[in-house]
Amino acid sequence: MRFWGDYHTHTIYSHALGTIEHNVQQAVKKGLKQIAITDHGFRHMAFNVRRFDFKYMKKDIEYIKDKYDIDIYLGLETNLQSNNGTIDIKDEDINNLDIILCGYHKLIVPSSPRAFFSFYLANQLPYHNKSDLRRGKNTEAYIKAINRYPIDIIVHPKYGIEIDVVELAKECKKLGVYMELNGKRISMTEDEVLAAAETGVGFIADSDAHKPERIGDMSIPMQWIDKLKLNPEQIVNLEKIPVFRSRKAKGL
Ligand SMILES: [Zn+2]
Numbered sequence: 079m080r081f082w083g084d085y086h087t088h089t090i091y092s093h094a095l096g097t098i099e100h101n102v103q104q105a106v107k108k109g110l111k112q113i114a115i116t117d118h119g120f121r122h123m124a125f126n127v128r129r130f131d132f133k134y135m136k137k138d139i140e141y142i143k144d145k146y147d148i149d150i151y152l153g154l155e156t157n158l159q160s161n162n163g164t165i166d167i168k169d170e171d172i173n174n175l176d177i178i179l180c181g182y183h184k185l186i187v188p189s190s191p192r193a194f195f196s197f198y199l200a201n202q203l204p205y206h207n208k209s210d211l212r213r214g215k216n217t218e219a220y221i222k223a224i225n226r227y228p229i230d231i232i233v234h235p236k237y238g239i240e241i242d243v244v245e246l247a248k249e250c251k252k253l254g255v256y257m258e259l260n261g262k263r264i265s266m267t268e269d270e271v272l273a274a275a276e277t278g279v280g281f282i283a284d285s286d287a288h289k290p291e292r293i294g295d296m297s298i299p300m301q302w303i304d305k306l307k308l309n310p311e312q313i314v315n316l317e318k319i320p321v322f323r324s325r326k327a328k329g330l
Pocket residue numbers: 155181183233234
């Protein structure tokens with residue numbers, strides 16, 4: 079069984095080691111048909127890609143795209159920023175993105191002073207961050223985000239944040255958003271992945287590579303798929319090319 083695409087990879091435009099071309103070369107070597115370049119969103123405090131650099135990333139891709147037999151998508155790993163489901167892109171960014179990922183990261187600039195207390199701090203204060211109340215608010219935040227923006231993939235679900243995995247999976251299934259089986263770590267429990275699978279949600283395996291050698295490294299997702307006996311049909315990039323909702327909405 080082979081994965082046909084890796085849709086979560088980082089480059090020197092945020093804090094990883096490879097250039098876009100290094101990532102693409104490695105993807106070709108691994109036999110992938112598609113790769114997405116998805117550096118950290120604009121409001122990550124430490125590793126953000128700069129809006130200013132986006133045109134250079136586009137140029138880099140334009141320059142190399144005919145050299146390699148692979149589709150190259152330019153996307154972003156956006157950050158969840160508040161209980162209201164705001165993420166760090168503007169509406170006008172959407173047309174510039176071939177694919178949109180969304181995840182929770184600790185070191186982000188919240189979307190408002192209010193969100194600093196109600197979301198940023200609330201998710202980091204001990205005793206509070208694992209409460210049922212927090213879990214409910216975070217799940218709702220993700221649900222609002224995927225309803226408001228054409229997000230394609232929820233990356234590393236539950237990494238650093240409490241959520242109700244099944245509630246989120248149900249909404250993802252409804253909207254055609256994929257839940258990621260991350261190549262560096264899976265933070266959901268086995269029971270949660272199995273319960274999410276029951277909803278019929280699509281899972282996508284990605285490397286989350288921060289160095290070119292790791293592009294296409296799906297060993298952790300593959301172990302989980304084997305161990306939990308997940309239905310290969312439900313893994314949207316296993317032996318097939320996924321349909322992404324943001325591209326579908328653009329008629330692509
Ligand atoms: Zn991440």
